[in-house]
Amino acid sequence: MRSTMPDLLELSAEDVLTTTRAVRHRLDLDRPVDPRVIQRCVEIAVQAPTGRNRQRAAFVVVTDPERRAALADLWRRGRAAGGSPMPAEDTRRAYAKPRSMEKVWSGLDHLDANLHRVPALVVPCITGRTDDAPVADQAGTWGSVLPAVWNFMLAARMHGLGTCWTTSNLPVEREVADLLGIPHAQVMQAALIPLAHTIGTDFRPAHRVPVDEVLRWERW
Numbered sequence: 001m002r003s004t005m006p007d008l009l010e011l012s013a014e015d016v017l018t019t020t021r022a023v024r025h026r027l028d029l030d031r032p033v034d035p036r037v038i039q040r041c042v043e044i045a046v047q048a049p050t051g052r053n054r055q056r057a058a059f060v061v062v063t064d065p066e067r068r069a070a071l072a073d074l075w076r077r078g079r080a081a082g083g084s085p086m087p088a089e090d091t092r093r094a095y096a097k098p099r100s101m102e103k104v105w106s107g108l109d110h111l112d113a114n115l116h117r118v119p120a121l122v123v124p125c126i127t128g129r130t131d132d133a134p135v136a137d138q139a140g141t142w143g144s145v146l147p148a149v150w151n152f153m154l155a156a157r158m159h160g161l162g163t164c165w166t167t168s169n170l171p172v173e174r175e176v177a178d179l180l181g182i183p184h185a186q187v188m189q190a191a192l193i194p195l196a197h198t199i200g201t202d203f204r205p206a207h208r209v210p211v212d213e214v215l216r217w218e219r220w
């Protein structure tokens, strides 16, 4: 299957790992995505590790235009609910590169206006809720789905597709579950990932905090 895949970019593993950006403005809203490519991305996603090899992650892929529109409307409601305020130290890191957060905000507005037009909206899920769980259980559950989500996004990049991790479905998780038939009592949504061909394929490594700030040898 792999050899017949269209649009497999020639990128090294390091290229893929360092140039898989949050794509918003550069999602091609007019070009459909081949379902075989989405299937391949999910096959690659589930190669990620899971706690006790339980393999409870699942991906709900929404391509039907009416359902996408309804999902996009819920996402907008979730976004409007707003997130918690950022501590000063997080703000310092986020805004360290001039204009980078302005790009994020304008990208978010673009996504908000156009989410229903993105050819596929992907909702990664995991069986097992952590609503009031102890940290170890939370880590085991989230750690069994988030690596698969990132694998999915890396695989998408390899295939010329762009993604952006978003979480605005989560304030309205129950309504999204009703829309998509997800059994909310047992299954948690982890994110909502817009998926589309990218406009151009040249993406660069991002500015990040200096490694000295995050790499601690031997002790904190």
Ligand SMILES: Cc1cc2nc3c(=O)[nH]c(=O)nc-3n(C[C@H](O)[C@H](O)[C@H](O)COP(=O)(O)O)c2cc1C
Residues within 6 Å of the ligand: 020, 021, 022, 023, 104, 107, 108, 111, 164, 165, 166, 167, 168, 206, 207
């Ligand atoms: C846990 C998590 C939640 C995120 N939530 C959102 C979101 O709700 N909306 C959005 O547009 N981007 C969201 N992002 C994307 C981040 O803004 C993005 O990964 C970050 O700005 C780095 O982008 P870059 O890799 O292109 O530099 C989220 C990313 C993560 C990891």
